[in-house]
Amino acid sequence: MSLPPGFLDELRTRASLSQVVGRKVMWDARKSNQGKGDMWAPCPFHQEKSASFHVDDRKGFYYCFGCHAKGDAISFVRETENVSFMEAVEILAGEAGMPMPERDPRAAEKADARKDLADVMELAVKWFRLQLRTGAASAAREYLERRGLNGEVCDRWEIGFAPDSWQGLWDALKGKDIADELIIGAGLAKPSTKGGKPYDTFRGRIMYPIRDARGRAIAFGGRAMDPDDKAKYLNSPETELFDKGRSLYNVKAARVAAGKGQPLLVAEGYMDVIALSEAGFQAAVAPLGTAVTENQLAMLWRISDEPIITLDGDTAGQRAALRLIDLALPLLEAGRSLRFAMMPEGQDPDDLLKSSGPAAVQGLLDAAQPMVQLLWSREVEGKNFDSPERKAALDKSLRDKIMLIKDPSIRSHYGQAIKDMRWQLFRAGSGTGGGGGTGGQRSAKPWGQPWGARPALGPSAGAKSSALANAADTHVTEHLREAVILAACISCPDVVEPFESGLESMACRNNDHRVLRDLVLRHAPDGAAMLRDQIERALGPDALENLLSQRHVAITPCIRKPGDTETTSMTIAEELAKLAAVRGLVDEVSDAVDDLSGEADEGVTWRLAEAARAADRAQRIGQEDKTEYVIADNGARLDRDEMARRQSMYDQIDFSKGGKKGP
Structure with a gap:
């Protein structure tokens, strides 16, 4: 809504800043000079004992010499009431007796109709509160007492009671000459389908008034006293005043409390909000019997950048939290998110407060999880990732x-x-529990019982010592290859992502290699500079230089030409393939050596032969002869590149003078 020129200037002139501020502070009589409009008080925006908050009533500005807060009457109302600009203007205009500009005649009519409905709702609030004091409400009062809500608390929250009669409220409002369409339009009564008198919407229920951000009563929530009632809680139907998906219980008080620094808590029901607020957590709200909607989420973010969802610890509460994640993900902005404090199983905030007190709730709030953690937990909890x-x-x-x-x-x-x-x-190496490691165990040997009944033959000492020597050599080779892979990843971290699975599977028996591998996996997306900085922090300033200066690393093409993504990718792929081939070879040789403790048969011989061929193939990876040859007249193969180099040399010689050609 746009305001006409001069409206705000007139509003600032007519609204006394000292009166607006005076509702929130205690003036220092010694420093203040009311006659000159020079007022001093302790600042309402930060905790202090001295009067450093100055109001210049004539100029219409305030300033705090402690926290440097400053502004005019509109900004003061916005900050202290935690309201929007237009809401602050409406509040000040109402106090100054200035009517807000009307957009158009239809808008004015709608505004008048909403005001009339709000007036009827206030009459209903008073009538329900009176009924709570009657003999018919004795069971309701006992229930509230059992829930810890005495008379003072009920008055503070304006809790009432709807008698179990068909036209109790209807007759009371008609006695005040309220029009039928207003009572029905406010959702307080429903027309009879049998042609009779309209009947009350709420009957035999404890009544909780629902107010909007401006404090207007817009709806009711009613809890049934009859345990057999199909609807335990019943909300008002949607009206001109009430849109369930755009409303929050206790939103006005919560907005003020959140503006003073309290965390905004989102509970499930009225009793949770009341219990939290009475325990000191006053910035508590609740959706009205449904999952949080997109509009309600927008309202929450207008109050606080990071509301804490305190849902019940039962299955329904957990499902509601998970649905909220899917709703919130597309709407996230920088600095704006959600945190989740899940109550103990089978408890809601009211139960936890009664059993363990406010400290237990505060502990859960302090340990509230960010949304990304809950998203991760939802996808992995109770699942096995063994393949x-x-x-x-x-x-x-x-x-x-x-x-x-x-x-x-x-x-x-x-x-x-x-x-x-x-x-x-x-x-790597985390085992199979919970899906870590390779996620599986090696299968039993497929070999059956040997042919015949020959005596068992033990492995020879030579066979064992040879296997150990080969294993030692293999470990050395693995170490060298891992160094090349890690150096390549660090020199060009942009190529790491496709090789993450292979990097995770590296044995990394050397601790420095293990640390480097973890840092590469975690920080490669952050770029080379960040990755090198993390390596220096973890292993010291010389770690990277020591790695890159190793002879077998320094001669690697991708290290000599840093930033060459194609060469680096080929190097990493080739070295990972060699590591995988050698690991498979070691496993097969180990199995074959173990089998030598039994009968030596053709199966063992065949497997050892296959292992040898695999070893040979592994050593040849990347070493294929890529030389191009030409066939000479005598049938000999000649290296094409070598012939070209020799021809170039011959072209430089002047044979007629017995020496090289001149320039």
Whole structure:
């Protein structure tokens, strides 16, 4: 809504800043000079004992010499009441007796109709509160007492009672000459389908008034006293005043409390909100009997950048939290998110407060999980990732969820956080529990009983010592190859992502290699500079230089030409393939040596032969002869490049003078 020129100037002139501020502070009589409009008080925006908050009533501005807060009457109302600009203008205009500008005649009519409905709702609030004091409400009062709500608390929350009669409220409002259409339009009564008198919407229920952000009564929530009632809780129908998906219980008081620094808590029901507020957690709200809607989420974020969802610890509460994640992901913005404090199983905030007190609730709030952690838990909890296919399914599910985030920066940070948690789950050597490691055990040997009944032959000492020597050589080779792979990844971290699975599977028996591998997996997306900085922090300033200066690393093409992504990718792929081939060879040789403790048969011989051929293939990876040859007249193969070099040399010689040609 746009305001006409001069409206705000007139409002600032007519609204006394000292009167507006005076509702929130205690003036210092010694420093203040009311006659000159020069007023001093302790600042309402930060805790202090001295009067450093100055109001210049004539100029209409305030300033705090402690926290440097400053502004005019509108900004003061916005900050202290935690309301929007237009809401602050409406509050000040109402106090100054200035009518708000009307948009158009129809808007004015609607505003008048809403005001009339709000007036009827206030009459209903008073009538329900009076009924709570009658003999018919004795059971309701006993119930409230059992829930810890005495008369003072009930008055504070304006709790009332709807008698179990068909036209109790209707007759009371008609006695005040309220029109039928207003009573029905406010959702307080329903027309009879049998042609009789309209009947009350709420009967035999404890009544909780629902107010909007401006404090107007817009609806009711009613709890049935009859345990057999099909609807335990019943809300008002939607009206001109009330839109369930755009309303929150206790929103006005919560907004004020959140503006003073209290965390905004989202509970499930009226009693949870009341219990939290009475225990000191006054910035508590609740959706009205349904899951949080997109509009309600927007309202929450207008109050606080990071509301804490305090849902019940039962299955329904957990499902509601998970649904809220899917709703919130596309709406995330920088600095705006949700945290989740799950109550103990079978308890809600009211139960926890009664059993363990406010300290227990505060402990859960302090330990509230960020949304990315709950997203991860939802995808992995109770699942086993003991196969590549299951791991791939997890990756796809998480990737699909992250892609819902529209903000590219937040999407990137979510991806990195998920990658860190994935590494913790699948870190090398973590075993099979919970899906770590390779996720499976080696199968039993497929070999059956040997032919014949020959006596068992033990392995010869030579066979064992040879196997140990080969194993030692293999470990050395693995170490060298790992050094090349890690150096290549560090020199060009942009190529790391396709090789993450292979990097995770590296044995890394050397501790420095293990640390480097983990840092590469976690920080490669952050770029080379960040990765090198993390390595220096973890292993010291010389670690990277020591790695790159090793002779077998320094001669690697991708190290000599840093930034060459194609060469680096080929190097990493080739070295990982060699590591995998050698690991397979070692496993087969180990099995064959173990089998020598039994009968030596053709199966063992065949497996050893295959192992030898595999070893030969592994050593030849990347070493194929790529030389181009030409066939000479005598049938000999000649290196084409070597012939070209020799021809070039011959062209430089002047044979007629017995020496080289001149320039």
